[in-house]
Every structure is written in C-alpha cells, then in structure tokens.
Amino acid sequence: MDSAIQKQAGEKLIYVVMVTLSLSAMSVLMFNLVLPQIREHFSITNAQVSWVTSAYTLIYGIGTVVYGKLADRYRLKKLLTFGLIVFAAGSFIGFVAQSFWMVLAGRCIQAIGAASIPAIAMLIPIRYFPPEKRGTAIGTAFIGLSIGSALGPVLSAFILSFLDWRWLFCFPFLLLFTLPFYLRYLKDEAQQPQDSLDWLGGALLGATVTLLLLTVTYGSLWYALGGIVILTLFIIRICTTRYPFIAPKLFHNRSYTLGISLAFLFSGIGFSLHFLSPLLLAQVNKLPASWIGFVLVPGAVVSAIWGRKGGKIADVKGNTYLFCIASGLLLGCYTLLSTFIGVSAGYIAMILILGQVGQTLGMIALSNSVSQTLSTEFSGVGMGLMNMMNFIGGAVATGIYGKLVDIGQVKVWNPVAVHESGAIHSNIFFVLAIAVVAILWIYKHYFGRNVL
Numbered sequence: 001m002d003s004a005i006q007k008q009a010g011e012k013l014i015y016v017v018m019v020t021l022s023l024s025a026m027s028v029l030m031f032n033l034v035l036p037q038i039r040e041h042f043s044i045t046n047a048q049v050s051w052v053t054s055a056y057t058l059i060y061g062i063g064t065v066v067y068g069k070l071a072d073r074y075r076l077k078k079l080l081t082f083g084l085i086v087f088a089a090g091s092f093i094g095f096v097a098q099s100f101w102m103v104l105a106g107r108c109i110q111a112i113g114a115a116s117i118p119a120i121a122m123l124i125p126i127r128y129f130p131p132e133k134r135g136t137a138i139g140t141a142f143i144g145l146s147i148g149s150a151l152g153p154v155l156s157a158f159i160l161s162f163l164d165w166r167w168l169f170c171f172p173f174l175l176l177f178t179l180p181f182y183l184r185y186l187k188d189e190a191q192q193p194q195d196s197l198d199w200l201g202g203a204l205l206g207a208t209v210t211l212l213l214l215t216v217t218y219g220s221l222w223y224a225l226g227g228i229v230i231l232t233l234f235i236i237r238i239c240t241t242r243y244p245f246i247a248p249k250l251f252h253n254r255s256y257t258l259g260i261s262l263a264f265l266f267s268g269i270g271f272s273l274h275f276l277s278p279l280l281l282a283q284v285n286k287l288p289a290s291w292i293g294f295v296l297v298p299g300a301v302v303s304a305i306w307g308r309k310g311g312k313i314a315d316v317k318g319n320t321y322l323f324c325i326a327s328g329l330l331l332g333c334y335t336l337l338s339t340f341i342g343v344s345a346g347y348i349a350m351i352l353i354l355g356q357v358g359q360t361l362g363m364i365a366l367s368n369s370v371s372q373t374l375s376t377e378f379s380g381v382g383m384g385l386m387n388m389m390n391f392i393g394g395a396v397a398t399g400i401y402g403k404l405v406d407i408g409q410v411k412v413w414n415p416v417a418v419h420e421s422g423a424i425h426s427n428i429f430f431v432l433a434i435a436v437v438a439i440l441w442i443y444k445h446y447f448g449r450n451v452l
Contacts, residue, residue: 063115068384083116139311
C-alpha cells in the first residue's frame with residue numbers, strides 16, 4: 001500500500017474509530033443507571049449487583065493490554081473482528097437473560113470483546129499517521145469518547161422511559177455496522193513471527209490488577225499483600241522467560257515510563273469530574289437523578305468540539321503547549337469548584353466545561369507524547385499498557401474519592417470558599433488543583449526539554 005492510499009485509508013479509518021468509541025462509551029455508561037432496577041428485578045444485594053459494573057471494568061482494563069500485546073503479533077482486522085463479534089455475543093446473552101448470573105455473564109463477555117476497541121483505536125493513529133499528524137488523529141478519536149460520555153446517560157434515561165432495561169444490551173449491536181468499514185480500510189499488515197505467547201505472564205498481570213482494585217474497594221490488607229506477591233512473581237516471570245508478556249526493556253525507556261506514570265495520575269485526577277460531580281449535584285445541590293446527566297452534557301459537547309482542534313494544536317504547537325492549556329483549564333475548574341461549592345447547578349455546568357475540555361486535551365497530549373516514545377515493535381503492548389494505566393488510575397481514584405466523601409463534616413481548607421456546605425467536596429477539589437500544578441511542573445520539566 002503506497003503512502004497516498006494509506007493516508008486516505010487512515011483519514012477514513014479515524015472517523016470510523018470515532019463512531020466506534022462513541023458507541024462503546026455509551027454502552028459502558030448506560031448500565032450505571034439501571035443497577036437499582038437489576039437489583040430489584042432479581043432480588044439481590046447491592047454488593048452482588050455492583051459486579052455488573054465491577055466485573056466489566058476489570059476485564060475491560062486487563063483486556064486492553066492483552067489486545068495490545070496481540071496487536072504486535074496479529075492483524076488488526078482479525079483482532080477487531082473477533083472483539084466486535086464477542087461483544088455482540090455477550091449483548092445477546094444479556095438480552096435474553098432470565099437470571100442474574102446470565103446478566104453478569106453477558107456483561108463479562110461484552111467486556112472481553114469491548115476491550116479490543118480502545119486497544120485498536122490507539123494503534124490506528126500510530127500506524128496510519130506520521131508523528132506530525134498524529135495529534136489531530138488522536139483528537140478526532142477522542143471526539144467519540146466525549147460524544148459517548150454525553151449521550152450515554154441521557155439516551156439510557158430516554159430508553160428506560162418506555163422500554164425494559166434489557167434493551168440496553170441491544171445497543172452494542174450497532175457496532176457491527178462499523179465492521180465492514182474496518183475490513184475495507186485496514187491494511188493487511190505483515191504479521192510478526194509466531195513466538196510463544198506468555199499467557200502465564202498475562203495471567204499474573206491480570207491477577208495483580210485484580211488484587212489492587214480489590215484492595216482499594218475493600219481496604220483489605222490481605223488483598224494488598226496478595227497483590228505484592230503476585231506483582232513480584234510477574235516481575236520475576238518477565239525477567240526470566242524468553243518471550244515475556246511485557247518485555248522489561250520497555251520500561252528501560254524512561255520517556256515511556258514517565259509518560260504512563262503521568263497518565264495514571266492524570267486519569268485519576270480527571271475521573272473526579274465523572275465521579276464527584278454527580279455526588280456533588282445530588283448531595284449539595286439536591287438535584288434529582290434525572291437531571292444530573294443533563295448538567296454534564298454541555299462539558300461533554302464542548303469537549304467533542306475541541307477534541308480535533310486540540311489535536312491540531314499538538315501537531316502545530318507541540319504536546320507541551322497543549323498540555324499547558326489543558327492543565328490551565330483543569331486548574332481553573334478545580335479552583336472554581338472548590339471556591340464556589342453550593343452555587344446553582346447552571347453555574348456548576350459551566351465550570352465543568354473547563355474541566356472536561358481540559359481532561360480531553362490533556363489526554364490527547366499525553367497519548368500523543370507516549371505514542372512517540374514507542375518503536376513499532378512495542379507500539380501495541382505499549383499503548384495497551386497505557387490504556388490499562390488510565391483505567392487503573394480512574395478505578396483507584398474512585399475508591400479513594402468514595403472513602404473521602406463518606407468522611408462527613410470537615411472544615412473548609414480553601415481560604416476563599418464562599419459556602420460552608422459541601423466542605424469535603426471543596427477540600428478534594430482544592431487538593432486536586434494543587435496536584436494539577438505538580439503534574440504540569442513534572443511534565444514541563446522533562447517533556448518540555450525533550451520534545452516527543
């Protein structure tokens with residue numbers, strides 16, 4: 001395939017990726033609203049029904065690394081075809097489920113297939129666009145995430161107003177309509193030699209992530225100790241086997257290691273907008289659940305508009321320039337939220353626009369930075385690992401935020417806060433504003449001098 005044809009294919013593919021990510025994000029967020037209905041329908045506990053979300057996100061996070069590793073060995077066509085078909089199969093099982101365990105099985109199978117989407121989506125900009133155009137491509141892909149985040153809760157509420165919750169399982173079937181476009185425009189890449197795949201190393205990595213998340217969720221010392229033991233075994237495994245699941249020399253790349261570490265922290269900070277904002281609106285503003293989703297929509301829409309523009313800024317001005325803009329927007333958002341906790345939901349919606357746009361632009365800059373540190377040999381597993389770090393960052397942060405919100409009455413730390421209500425929310429946003437400044441300093445100190 002010559003460069004002109006590949007360029008045309010890449011430009012068409014990135015829009016297909018945008019649609020795919022949008023539909024995928026919607027299918028993830030839709031189920032957050034129906035957990036109470038599932039619990040009542042099957043007469044189960046809150047702990048049991050929570051696994052509908054927990055199991056999905058756990059498998060999804062680990063799966064992104066597995067697909068990334070496989071993408072270094074197999075054609076993207078095959079992996080994406082497998083992933084979308086498995087996603088649809090899980091959706092069918094969930095739709096016809098007559099027991100809770102069938103619902104849970106359907107969600108787990110969905111996650112196995114859905115994990116292929118972010119893994120492949122991050123590789124297409126790397127393989128089809130030169131470094132100087134990659135920011136625009138990544139920004140276009142992120143539009144899909146913003147659109148899905150905006151429409152998911154709203155569309156879910158609309159569907160549930162006249163249909164049973166099982167119909168939410170049908171939505172992912174729309175993803176199958178993107179498959180012919182992938183089959184048409186994805187090139188037939190040369191496959192890597194079929195060395196033995198280190199499934200044991202992959203299993204140890206999965207067990208490590210699982211125990212880490214269980215530690216955060218339940219605060220158990222035993223889970224933490226188990227995670228340390230399994231992590232040690234994973235390190236020993238990849239350092240001693242001939243074909244490790246993740247080659248140790250990948251972490252010898254200091255730029256890459258620092259990049260995914262910052263992505264972990266940045267994702268954890270940014271996830272506060274999705275987790276704490278609904279709690280703030282419900283607990284402090286006393287907003288009904290049916291209206292909370294609409295408050296989050298403006299920020300998601302503006303993020304979608306600025307996603308591609310942000311990518312172009314990265315291509316023209318550089319990743320550091322874009323990350324500075326993103327950090328400034330996030331700093332403004334967290335400072336305003338900390339200061340004006342308790343203002344009307346309309347003002348909160350406008351403040352959240354700053355944060356959601358900042359989070360989108362920051363992730364574009366980080367993704368573009370990390371992608372440019374990787375050689376072709378490690379592009380698949382490298383970006384897959386970054387996706388997993390984003391997931392872990394969000395999951396760990398959720399557990400921490402949840403425990404902090406449960407603290408109750410505290411003193412306000414922000415000296416210029418205008419309301420005493422929601423003090424714990426104000427304090428969390430105050431600390432996050434400081435954390436944004438720290439991350440920006442680290443990023444500029446290293447990446448500002450080492451252009452990626």
